[in-house]
Amino acid sequence: MTSKKTASSQSFPAGSDAFPHRHLLGIAGLHPWEILFLIEEAKQWVDLNKKSSKHANKLDGLTVINAFFENSTRTLLSFEIAGKRMGADVVNMHAAQSSIKKGETLIDTAVTLNAMKADAIVIRHGSSGAVQLIADKVDCPVLNAGDGSHEHPTQALLDALTIQRRKGEISGLTVTICGDVMHSRVARSNIYCLTTLGAKVRVCAPPSLLPAALDRFNVEVFTNFDEALAGSDVVMMLRLQNERMNGDFIPSPREYHYLYGLTRERLKLADKDALVMHPGPMNRGVEIDSDVADDPAQSAITEQVEMGVAVRMACLDILTRKSRAVEGWS
């Protein structure tokens, strides 16, 4: 099967063949039809989320633990709302209050979470590979909500869903990803997702924030933002962490804005209907100007947040189908 057409979920094989994975740890390694299946399944929840009563009961009686070892507000909130709208009992574990600070190893924490018989665990951790380490030790499905600079799969799925809604077919679009690619899990997951679905992906970053061997990722690499923008259908800006702005990687925020900030003027280099995206939270005036971010005609930034809940509802649904003995998923 190719990524040429966006098929409806009815055209996928019934049951677990459509997504035969126990966990969702990353986009790397997923087939295009598996990515499309997740996106398709999310669409029903987009509609539900617009209604006044936003409750589905698919996950009634199930316990979902959101184990966040790294601070997060919006992703945690998004997963919590997603779990609750699906009817699950959602528990949040914050690292700041947990025994991790008391020296307990990650494996011990994983074993503890497992003993509490969660039906799904959503994990965010600051270290690449940490989520996989936990997933190997627990009996229930694990969703990666971001691990170090490795992957953030639900972000890539919600971005793909947003692009699909605004631009139609993803295949053939030119998508430019700009910012701190070196440290960005969002960039990696999006590169895998968009190239797998047939988009032409351009990656732009200051040379000090460009990871090695990007030429092996089926993307075009730029250090000049103006050149990267030319003719782009989608412009995806990445967040620049505050601690990297003051001389370690780039000289200053204002120099970064001069070279890599998305301004109204610069956006004119892209396609006239180009879609502007940002995973948030934004540094207004650094990587993106407010007038660009807040323009409803071109900016999809709030729509990304909306799609995030729907995508996470779909992921929780699909990954728990086996334990819920949904027909065809045993």
Next chain:
Amino acid sequence: MKRIFTNARLILPNAEQPQSGRLVADGDRIAVADDGTDDQAGETIDCKDRLLAPGIVDLGVFAIDKPAFHYGGITRAALMPDQAPVLDLPAIIRHQAVEGKPDLWSHPIAAATKGLDGKQLAEIGLMKRSGAKAVATGRQWIADSGLMLKLMQYCRSLDLPLIVHSEDAGLTAGAVATNGETATRLGLTSATAAAEAVSIARDIALVRETGAHVHFRQVTTRDGLDLIRAAKSENLPVTCGITPAHLLLSDIAINDFRTFTRLSPPLRSEENRLACIAAVKDGTIDVIASGHDPRGAEDKRLPYAEAAPGMAGAETLLALSLTLVRDGTISIGRLFELLSTNPAKILAVDAGLLRPGYQADFILVDEDSPWQVDARKMAAAAGNTPFDGLPVQGRVTTIYKGGRAF
């Protein structure tokens, strides 16, 4: 009392292939090692056509781990100063120098700087008197070139080799992998492999200035090896070593975040790995060592970047190195130069060679015997081997230290 080892295939000095013959040990020394058969009075031991090779001298281990050393045929191990406490005082060296006797001799390596902090010279002269055979910078690079110059001058005057770690810390700060596709895919902080050549280039310039013998403990890149090769052609007193991991694995092995593959220096690209094999073949590399560093679950069952670097290598050192012989890269005689003779020469101890008058440290080896590396069943203090599950060939059947079997 004399003991005569007959029916052996001996690895004799400067011979590429084993020579059928006998070895006579008189007390703790070798009396005869040749192809003769004439009888001498004494106890006779039939070696059953096994390989009789000099005991392995493992240059630069991080723990004295007797069961693993026995299994691996290691009769002497030079212990890196990175211990708790650091080997930076004469008394600590003296204590460590008798650790392991009689069946294993450990040669403590003196810390180059106090506490290995890279700032102040340690009492190298006094530590030499206490038994230190070499000086080392430990796991890290000394950034201060002025201090490095003084260190080399000092080592030169005391006639001690200086063992260095070759990674420019300014380039490798925070890195746990080598720049490349694998590190980028995994989202691991990585550094350019040029960090090695940068540091070797500086140290060679200082060798040229001081005449000190510098041993680059692990050289793992093409550019680093090119620098060593050029320095050797200038007759500068430099030597270098490597571990089997860097000869047999490339950075692809870190996929799946397997922390047993977290090493220092990190695994390199396939291109660099092949350059290392070529350097073993052409003689640029002088030493193959285990870098033995057993690490338990508390150091290794962690996210990749948080895990401690290091591998348990003593038991697999010989079997993995024998693949170089089977592949036709080097002869078996050359292999034992790399494993035994050259490290002993660097430490200036009369071992590592089947030569009359030398210590009767040798091993009997069944070089074709097959076995499988199993991290859960290792003799070592911990089973952190990047070769877990690999079928290998060659094992030590008996180990003799000072003429006695252990």
